[in-house]
Amino acid sequence: MTATGAVWRNWARTETARPIRVERPSSAGAVQRAVRAAAASGLPxxxxxxxxxxxxxxxAIGVLLELDDLSGLVAVDRDRRYATILAxxxxxxVSRLIAGHGLALQNxxxxxxxxxxxxxxxxxxxTGIAYPGLAGRVRAVTVVTGDGSLRHISEEDSPELLPAIALGLGALGVIVDITIECVDAFVLRAVETPEPYAETVHAAEARARVSDHFEFYWFPHTDVALTKTNTRLPSTSRRAPLPRVRRWVDDDLMANGLYRAACATGAVVPVMVPPLNRAATRLTGSRRFTDHSHRVFTTPRSVRFAEMEYAVPVGELAAVLDEIRRLIDAEGWRISFPVEVRFAAEDDVWLSTASGRESAYIAVHRYYRDAHEDYFRAVGEIAGRHGGRPHxxxxxYLGAQEIRSLYPRFDEFLAVREQFDPQRLFANPYLDRVLGP
Ligand SMILES: Cc1cc2nc3c(=O)[nH]c(=O)nc-3n(C[C@H](O)[C@H](O)[C@H](O)COP(=O)(O)OP(=O)(O)OC[C@H]3O[C@@H](n4cnc5c(N)ncnc54)[C@H](O)[C@@H]3O)c2cc1C
Incomplete structure (x- = not known):
């Protein structure tokens, strides 16, 4: 919770803000009042x-809205598997609330x-080559626009605006609630195992096509990929969750605690990074478990890092990875954090990184105490040459001009922005950069 006058910080500690005012609306009406008051005082x-x-x-450079009090389940349409959720x-x-109705988020x-x-x-x-990102499942949005009015956009009301508002970058208004299409609750069987890197890259697309959810991590300076393959099973399937102690040892102690120590060492003594990475891949064993979907998809992340991620056409994946590997070797960088590879289905959301094309995602990370800019800029250039779109x-580091060339519907999005926020009440420096003023 941020107090008025206090500093707001993001999780990664890469951004800070000192908003002039902080408000915590708990209803659509309170959001409308906050937006009108900001407009009246000339504050974004x-x-x-x-x-x-x-x-x-x-x-937020003017008024910061914190929406912790605008939280909860509004309605469930069990026949359509739609859940309406406060912003x-x-x-x-969300997972906990909809589970009570026999539903789960698709991915x-x-x-x-x-x-x-x-x-x-x-x-x-x-990840999942047949599954879009969350915005691709949005079926309705209620939003407060720049003049303080409340608009409901859905498959029935102004459906042509849904692909814009479903992924609006916070530029179109303050969302009050979202209706998302869910699926019947399911369990996932997870198989996680270290494998040779070169073969994993070679087979990645084929494996993504035969698996429900396939991804892998490559630790630079090693020849090992840690693969994760999750298979969807009916909710009645027998669960075999990781024992609580194993989960703690693997996810908290190994994946986060030891890893934090290794990253901290690598930040001070970079020469230690390659042996530490090799040790990390050796220490990571195989594991199999079956559990509720949301418990398998997600893991705790307590080691802070900075991240860049690009979506590229699936056919470009191997070439991009190869260039990144050669880049790290050529520059002599010591990178302690892994490169992560995932997949997603094509969707029709205008500014989605997977808009109109099936995508492979390549994410690079650096420990938050390590300088990331040279590495990220160089990887961004590689991904850009392969048609990459940044998360x-x-x-x-892209600006509006480059982004326009990546998204065929970019100008239509700007037209919706003009309609919803002509005064740029919802602007900030990042949006000025990526959308233009
Ligand atoms: C450890 C970690 C793991 C991550 N893993 C993944 C991952 O697996 N896949 C992935 O794709 N991303 C991942 N991310 C990125 C993350 O999912 C996105 O950055 C996401 O936007 C963060 O959500 P948030 O609630 O923190 O939003 P914020 O970062 O606080 O805000 C994001 C945007 O949403 C806008 N916004 C928020 N609420 C509203 C509202 N009510 N109305 C209008 N606009 C609003 C904000 O103004 C802003 O523009 C990860 C990030 C971290 C730190």
Whole structure:
């Protein structure tokens, strides 16, 4: 919770803001009043979610709206499997609330601390070549626009605007609630195992096509890929969750605790990074477990890092990875954090990184105490040469002109922005950069 006059910080500590005023509306009416009051005093206004974006997309320079009190389940349409959820609801709470109705989110990224509004607004996705990101499942949005009016956009009301508002970068208004199409609750069988890197890259597309959810991590300076393959099973399947102690040892102690120590060592003594990475891959054993979908998709992440992620056409994946590997070798960089590879289905959301094309996602990370800019800029250039689109919530260096060339519907999005926020009440420096003033 941020007090008025206090500093707001994002999770990765890459962005800070000192908003002039902080408000915590708990209803659509209160959001409308806050927007009108900001407009009357000439201040920009911005809703922040959980602050898990690595970019300055959530930075509020005037009024900061914190929506923790605008949280919960509004309605469930069991026949259509639609759940209407208040904007500030954390994804972990969404999963819990809809489970009571026999429903689950179709797919999730690797954590669930984000709010539903923040997640859809930046194109948050998981892995699965047949499954779109969260914004691709949005069926209605209620939003307060720049003049303080409340608009409901759905498959029935102004459906032509749905592909814009479903991933609006926070530029079109303050979202009050979201209707998302869910699926019947299901369990996932997870198989996680270290494998040779070269073969994994070679077979990645084929494996993504035969698996429900395939992804892998490659630790630079090693020849090992840690693969994760999740298979969807009916909710009645027998669960075999990781024992609590094993989960703690693997996810908290090994994946986070030991890893934090290794990253901290690598930050001070970079020469230690390659042996530490090799040790990390050796220590990571195989594991299999079966559990409720949201417990398998997500894992705790307590080691802070900075991240960049690009979506590229699936056929470009191997070439991009090869160039990144050669780049790291050529520059002599010591990179302690892994490169993560995931997949997503094509969708029709205008500013989705998977808009109009099936995508492979390549994410690079650096420990938050390590300098990331040279590495990220160089990887961004490689991905850019292969048609890459940067994740809106993760660090990148593109501006409106380059982004326009990546999205065929970019100008239509700007036209909706003109209609919803002609005074640029919801602008901030990041949006000025990526959308233009
Ligand atoms: C550890 C970690 C793991 C991550 N894993 C993944 C992953 O697996 N896949 C992936 O794709 N991304 C991932 N991300 C990125 C993250 O999902 C996105 O950056 C997401 O936007 C964060 O959601 P948030 O609630 O923190 O939103 P914030 O970062 O606070 O805000 C994001 C945007 O949403 C807008 N917004 C928030 N609420 C509203 C509202 N009510 N109305 C209008 N606009 C609003 C904000 O103004 C801002 O523009 C990860 C991030 C971290 C830190």
């Amino acid at each position: 206004i911005k809703a922040a979610g959980a602050g898990h974006s690595f970019t300055g997309i959530a930075v 500030g609801t954390r994804l972990s709470d 999730l990224g690797d954590i669930d601390r984000q709010t539903i509004a923040g997640a859809i607004s930046t194109g948050t996705h998981g 809106w919530g993760k660090i990148h």
